[in-house]
Amino acid sequence: MGEVIVITSGKGGVGKTTTSANLGCGLALSGKKVALVDADIGLRNLDVVMGLENRIVYDLVDVVEGNCKLKNALIKDKRYAGLYLLPAAQTRDKDAVSPEQMQKLCQSLKDEGFDYIIIDCPAGIEQGFKNAIAGADRALVVTTPEVSAVRDADRIIGLLEAHELSNPGLILNRLRVDMVKKGEMMSIDDVTEILAVEVIGVVPDDESIVITTNKGEPAVTDEHSKAGQAYRNITRRILGEDVPLMDLETEETWMDKIKKFFRRG
């Protein structure tokens, strides 16, 4: 039986789409059959992050309106076995789909034999959000260690509970350990103390995300990327493994050591 996981955040620009792409790809690399669904109708992005923008023929709205079969709209990612993308429509708006239609779509994907259906939720708390969570079995909330992002995450957690999606997993994105150490950024503990939800992963701020996204390849496939490692760990936790949070300490350079020496006392 498949599981529908919605990736949401409230605030825009915190890394929902990147997270969706990486977790979808990570799960596929673990041998699962995965459907990535872009629910951000009107502002589709998951296709470019995945590097599949040139292969779109039909989209989510076409499927919902019955213009094509579900199978015809699903784009098979040839690089990773078992990974499929259902792109959003670019020229329509959020009202083109209803929560009931999304529930039906999620059920159809489960019937197709998908193990995981990852839904990339649009920013905001309006119709698009309601559509994206309608068919979900589980929610993951992405936030960054900033006041505005955590505030929106708190609101989203409340709304998810109201829609019977309680105990969402929290993904703390773009953490800078060096800044946390100096006390210039909220720590993992600070954020969890405030939000009181389970952390399913911490992703360090990493240049490799920019580079891999530029190329249209998820960072999760990059062995040397710290963020990629974080996403691989989250993937394993989704699969039910007990993986400790990774050590985010970066090696000190000699310059850091000298600075530290002078700061002592």
Added chain:
Amino acid sequence: MAFDIFGFFRKKEPASGSVAKDRLKLVLVHDRVDCSSQVLEMLKGDIIKVISNYMEIDEDELDINITQTENEDHSGTVPVLYANIPIKSMHRNAVKDAES
């Protein structure tokens, strides 16, 4: 990178991480209680009206706010309505009225 000589002697301000955390906590208290500033103003007006029947209060110095405090079993925080109402004087007749 220049060494910050002046920063070395200056008294340290609190790190911005803890400033962020404190601001966030306060914002969330208001968000979670779901009490708009309009409602708070109405509440303030009503409180002034009631208390003014008994005593003369300093309306300019009056401070009513929603904030948070540790709960009884120290396991977390709960929102509280905090009111600081400076009294200028008691209305004598208010006490007499109550007695009669």
